[in-house]
Amino acid sequence: MTQPVVEVNRVTFFRKERAILSDVHWRIEPNQHFALLGANGSGKTTLLKLICGYEWPTFGSIQVLGSRFGACDVRRLRKLIGWVSSVMCHQLPGHDTAQQVVASGLEASVGLYRTFSAEELERARRLLAHLGAEAIAEQRYNTLSQGEQQKTLIARALVSDPKLLILDEPCIGLDPASRERFLQDMDGFAARAESPTIILVTHHIEEIRPWVQQVLMLKDGCVLAQGRPDEVICSRTMGELFKCQCRVGKGENGYWLRMETTP
DSSP states (O other): OOOOSEEEEEEEEEETTEEEEEEEEEEEOTTOOEEEEEOTTSSHHHHHHHHTTSSOOSEEEEEETTEETTSSOHHHHHTTEEEEEGGGGGTSOTTSBHHHHHHGGGTTOSSOOSOOOHHHHHHHHHHHHHTTOGGGTTSBGGGSOHHHHHHHHHHHHHTTOOSEEEEESTTTTOOHHHHHHHHHHHHHHHTSTTOOEEEEEESOGGGOOTTOOEEEEEETTEEEEEEOHHHHOSHHHHHHHHTSOEEEEEETTEEEEEEOOOO
């Protein structure tokens, strides 16, 4: 029987006597790309920290990539997980080139602490090319657009060949045109046979692309819905998720959500 990439089994997490997550069950199979949907404060970031071993569940168990927490070296496991967050954009040295920033992921370091070989730099360039960003390889990181910086961070996360890639709200700060270009490039990347399992974290259903096979919705630390996008993304669930009246539909270019005002 194939082991799941992620198995969160009845996990509850308390912080200062307050339940941040309650009885969460989540299973991700190999080659299954998930979207994690929820409003701010729903528990998304806490769930990610638990999966990466930065927090520990109060109750329940977690297994990631065949390793059960409590019986594995979490530091070694983290090297198999790529986590890309917009917060990282401001933590990397701006004078390094995009190619150097990508290569620094081999050491999981912020900045360069050794000279990388020609082979390592070529690998960094190839990863940028896979994301449609080879042209920026020699450009300084601080001269890149936000969309280009995001692609650089994704390539950096991929350089160590992770088995799980977490994209934590990767479109924050992108204008509509840049967001669409970024998502189109991700469409091509996700379709590649060698791409890792992807968790896309967002609260915008427009960002859920055809390659997303399953959706987990979190509301106030509890699982509101889980299933295929067409099963769970609807006006009722989205209205409950965001505590508002809304209308949801799906067109040629994906999902859309429209707020409805009461007379």
